[in-house]
Amino acid sequence: MNSVEGLLTQIRGLSSTASDVLSLQNVLKQADESLHAESTRLLPFLDQLDPSKHSLGYLYFLEACTAGPVTTESASSFVLIIARFISSCVAEQIRLAPDKFISVCKRFKDQVLLLEEPLRGVAPMLTAVRKLQSSTEHLTTLHPEFLLLCLLAKCYKTGLSILEEDIFEVDQPRDLYLYCYYGGMICIGQKCFRKALELLHNVVTAPMSTINAIAVEAYKKYILVSLIHHGQLSTSLPKYASGVAQRNLKSLCLSYMELANSYNNGKIADLETYVQANMEKFGSDNNLGLVKQVVSSIYKRNIQRLTQTYLTLSLQDIANTVQLNRPKEAEMHVLQMIQDGEIYATINQKDGMVRFVEDPELYKTCEMIEHIDLSIQRLMTLSNKLTVMDELISCDPLYLGKAGRERQRFDFDDFDSVPQRFNI
Amino acid sequence: MDGIEGASNPMMEEMQANGTGGVDGSPLTSTSRRKNRPIVSGEPLDIEAYAGLYTGRTKIKRLMFIANHCDNPGMQLEALRMAYDEIKRGENTHLYREVVQKIDGRLGPNYAMDAAWCSTIERKAEQRKEKLESELNAYRTNLIKESIRMGYNDFGDFYYAHGALGDAFKSYVRTRDYCTTSKHIIQMCLNAILVSIEMVQFSNVTSYVSKAEQTPEALDPPTVAKLCCAAGLAHLEAKKYKLAARKFLEVGPELGNSYSEVIAPQDVATYGGLCALASFDRTELKNKVIDNINFRDFLELVPEVRELINDFYSSHYASCLEYLGNLKSNLMLDIHLYDHVETLYDQIRNKALIQYTLPFVSVDMRMMADAFKTSVVGLEKELEALITDNQIQARIDSHNKILYARHADQRNATFQRVLQTGNEFDQGVRAMLLRSSLLKYDYNIRALRKH
Numbered sequence: 035m036n037s038v039e040g041l042l043t044q045i046r047g048l049s050s051t052a053s054d055v056l057s058l059q060n061v062l063k064q065a066d067e068s069l070h071a072e073s074t075r076l077l078p079f080l081d082q083l084d085p086s087k088h089s090l091g092y093l094y095f096l097e098a099c100t101a102g103p104v105t106t107e108s109a110s111s112f113v114l115i116i117a118r119f120i121s122s123c124v125a126e127q128i129r130l131a132p133d134k135f136i137s138v139c140k141r142f143k144d145q146v147l148l149l150e151e152p153l154r155g156v157a158p159m160l161t162a163v164r165k166l167q168s169s170t171e172h173l174t175t176l177h178p179e180f181l182l183l184c185l186l187a188k189c190y191k192t193g194l195s196i197l198e199e200d201i202f203e204v205d206q207p208r209d210l211y212l213y214c215y216y217g218g219m220i221c222i223g224q225k226c227f228r229k230a231l232e233l234l235h236n237v238v239t240a241p242m243s244t245i246n247a248i249a250v251e252a253y254k255k256y257i258l259v260s261l262i263h264h265g266q267l268s269t270s271l272p273k274y275a276s277g278v279a280q281r282n283l284k285s286l287c288l289s290y291m292e293l294a295n296s297y298n299n300g301k302i303a304d305l306e307t308y309v310q311a312n313m314e315k316f317g318s319d320n321n322l323g324l325v326k327q328v329v330s331s332i333y334k335r336n337i338q339r340l341t342q343t344y345l346t347l348s349l350q351d352i353a354n355t356v357q358l359n360r361p362k363e364a365e366m367h368v369l370q371m372i373q374d375g376e377i378y379a380t381i382n383q384k385d386g387m388v389r390f391v392e393d394p395e396l397y398k399t400c401e402m403i404e405h406i407d408l409s410i411q412r413l414m415t416l417s418n419k420l421t422v423m424d425e426l427i428s429c430d431p432l433y434l435g436k437a438g439r440e441r442q443r444f445d446f447d448d449f450d451s452v453p454q455r456f457n458i
Numbered sequence: 459m460d461g462i463e464g465a466s467n468p469m470m471e472e473m474q475a476n477g478t479g480g481v482d483g484s485p486l487t488s489t490s491r492r493k494n495r496p497i498v499s500g501e502p503l504d505i506e507a508y509a510g511l512y513t514g515r516t517k518i519k520r521l522m523f524i525a526n527h528c529d530n531p532g533m534q535l536e537a538l539r540m541a542y543d544e545i546k547r548g549e550n551t552h553l554y555r556e557v558v559q560k561i562d563g564r565l566g567p568n569y570a571m572d573a574a575w576c577s578t579i580e581r582k583a584e585q586r587k588e589k590l591e592s593e594l595n596a597y598r599t600n601l602i603k604e605s606i607r608m609g610y611n612d613f614g615d616f617y618y619a620h621g622a623l624g625d626a627f628k629s630y631v632r633t634r635d636y637c638t639t640s641k642h643i644i645q646m647c648l649n650a651i652l653v654s655i656e657m658v659q660f661s662n663v664t665s666y667v668s669k670a671e672q673t674p675e676a677l678d679p680p681t682v683a684k685l686c687c688a689a690g691l692a693h694l695e696a697k698k699y700k701l702a703a704r705k706f707l708e709v710g711p712e713l714g715n716s717y718s719e720v721i722a723p724q725d726v727a728t729y730g731g732l733c734a735l736a737s738f739d740r741t742e743l744k745n746k747v748i749d750n751i752n753f754r755d756f757l758e759l760v761p762e763v764r765e766l767i768n769d770f771y772s773s774h775y776a777s778c779l780e781y782l783g784n785l786k787s788n789l790m791l792d793i794h795l796y797d798h799v800e801t802l803y804d805q806i807r808n809k810a811l812i813q814y815t816l817p818f819v820s821v822d823m824r825m826m827a828d829a830f831k832t833s834v835v836g837l838e839k840e841l842e843a844l845i846t847d848n849q850i851q852a853r854i855d856s857h858n859k860i861l862y863a864r865h866a867d868q869r870n871a872t873f874q875r876v877l878q879t880g881n882e883f884d885q886g887v888r889a890m891l892l893r894s895s896l897l898k899y900d901y902n903i904r905a906l907r908k909h
Contacts, residue, residue, distance in 0.1 A: 397873040
């Protein structure tokens with residue numbers, strides 16, 4: 035007990051300046067084991083610390099407290115404590131002990147799920163993420179946890195706000211896979227198929243040495259979203275995808291590849307029979323909703339093709355071409371597509387005719403010019419970033435070592451600036 | 459006679475509408491006219507006249523092909539009878555047995571299996587073969603190039619007459635090592651080409667034609683014409699209609715009847731005309747076909763083809779398509795053309811549709827359907843296929859049945875492409891930076907483990 039008391043005094047004393055905090059950190063590291071030994075009795079001591087001033091110490095204490103197994107009663111009290119801590123802690127202090135912070139937040143997530151109230155965890159987790167990341171381009175281990183909570187709580191919009199930011203720095207590859215996979219699911223929920231496709235594409239083409247389940251599930255969803263958004267699936271993964279992915283992914287998602295083939299053939303009846311036959315399989319992967327969207331998208335694809343050849347067309351003819359049963363159904367489809375902005379047309383109910391018009395966008399308005407200007411600037415920034423990264427890598431000793439060793443494999447001209455034997 | 463330039467003359471039109479076209483004004487007697495024009499549109503093929511155009515093995519093959527593919531039993535029996543007679547004049551017992559089996563006794567006792575003839579022929583063949591072999595061996599020991607060449611040549615002729623085409627080809631090709639003058643080479647090439655055409659191995663035909671063309675000093679005009687025909691047939695078989703048309707159009711009038719063991723001048727006109735119509739554009743059609751003096755003589759032999767080319771050029775699509783329809787049944791009996799007729803007809807029809815719509819901003823589909831003798835619904839389907847294929851730049855107003863020309867808006871298309879490219883670049887670069895950071899992490903881990 036004495037040591038705990040002494041520790042508390044030290045924390046209170048050494049939490050004011052940055053150098054003090056560093057020495058405090060050393061003290062805490064040495065005291066960590068003893069704290070863990072007394073984990074069950076530490077709870078009352080937490081009241082003596084102020085999370086906003088003594089964040090680092092509080093964190094150590096909290097981490098030791100929550101180290102044990104979680105029960106429903108303790109969960110509700112801990113949830114409140116941790117939520118309060120997260121909202122009031124000081125970012126610089128907790129960044130000194132990121133692992134501890136991450137494990138505390140993970141336990142927080144588990145507790146919130148145990149209580150079956152994921153919504154309670156969403157806001158605190160968002161704050162946690164913001165405090166942990168060193169910059170908005172940094173992906174922490176907490177990002178996927180946060181997205182998981184958003185998915186379970188069904189508040190997709192909050193999730194989307196995090197997804198808007200570009201990620202360039204990654205702590206662990208597994209974080210990225212999970213982040214992109216959950217992010218893809220959130221975008222699908224919000225019907226932003228373009229962004230979903232981008233995120234899922236990142237998982238599928240990420241460098242990996244062995245095939246993992248996240249990539250397989252992501253590829254299944256990727257196939258379905260690609261069919262919905264583009265109406266086609268490119269049969270091979272791009273060259274930069276890892277070798278394991280290129281070799282194994284397709285064979286692990288056979289029924290989805292079959293679905294894509296059936297879609298490409300364009301016969302709606304065949305597609306529907308295939309879906310019916312494999313309903314269980316799609317259901318067990320939780321992809322039934324997506325599959326249904328795929329089937330409805332084939333009608334859209336066919337109607338879009340009609341806009342290229344016809345100026346006006348009767349609803350009856352549309353129904354016949356697209357293999358729908360009645361003109362009323364065709365009308366519903368066309369109406370939906372006009373509302374979604376996928377085609378430009380007017381329906382004349384008196385004659386039962388649809389008139390297709392050209393895209394009214396003339397690219398002459400101020401908004402369009404602004405949009406183009408912003409895009410150009412954004413791309414220029416990206417380009418600069420790319421150049422900077424290229425320069426950094428060229429100076430990286432690891433890279434130079436590897437390039438120097440493998441020099442004889444390449445042309446003389448590629449690497450004549452690197453000395454033959456480059457030893458560090 | 460101005461059947462070509464005067465096609466728009468209403469009197470000519472009337473005569474053309476009759477279908478039998480009697481516009482070759484030169485004074486021919488009825489029999490010689492029939493001899494020159496076995497394929498008369500609308501009437502069934504005149505087998506005697508048709509067979510009279512050819513000699514040798516191809517005559518027999520063509521007659522048997524007609525017998526196999528035609529519906530009319532009278533024509534079938536006629537063809538088989540003529541084939542039988544022709545085979546009896548030769549030495550091919552294998553084909554003889556085939557023909558007899560096909561006849562099946564329907565032509566009476568005169569056309570039944572003559573086993574005695576068969577065995578006589580086969581015995582003679584054996585004797586001749588032994589003689590040729592011993593002669594060849596003698597020549598080979600003597601090492602006289604010319605005699606060895608003649609020996610192999612004779613072997614080739616022998617095998618060809620008895621239907622062993624593979625052996626014939628091998629023998630002819632063996633003469634190559636013993637050819638001394640370019641005339642010999644040409645002879646070898648022509649023999650090889652003949653056998654290859656009979657064996658339907660057109661890749662060999664192309665290679666031997668090019669080989670023959672490499673010795674220009676020995677090429678006299680009939681040989682040049684023969685080589686053009688052979689090359690044309692090879693291209694036709696390979697479905698390269700444009701090249702085939704060009705080759706057939708190059709055939710000079712010196713061909714005459716000199717290549718009757720392969721092709722008749724009527725065929726040159728038909729194949730060349732149809733392929734040209736299906737694959738040339740208007741300028742080429744005018745320059746190479748309509749204004750081509752040499753080819754004009756060939757077209758005289760098949761006035762229907764000449765008329766339909768002129769009709770197409772002067773936009774009388776209905777009558778052009780009518781001629782085509784009439785010729786179709788007879789063309790399906792042609793041994794080289796039958797499996798290309800459908801494709802060529804489709805291509806010609808599509809070209810007609812495209813050419814019809816080209817000069818207009820809007821086209822009334824009802825009038826167009828009349829011009830092409832089809833229903834509006836059918837026309838709409840055809841146009842839809844062509845528009846989807848991007849061969850016609852237009853859009854259909856299905857309510858009023860009008861076709862409107864549509865010219866792509868370059869400015870909008872450019873803006874769209876620019877924005878799309880920008881997005882793709884954005885996505886690609888961000889993904890790339892992400893991947894490189896993952897790779898760096900991976901590399902760091904491995905480097906740490908090593909140390």
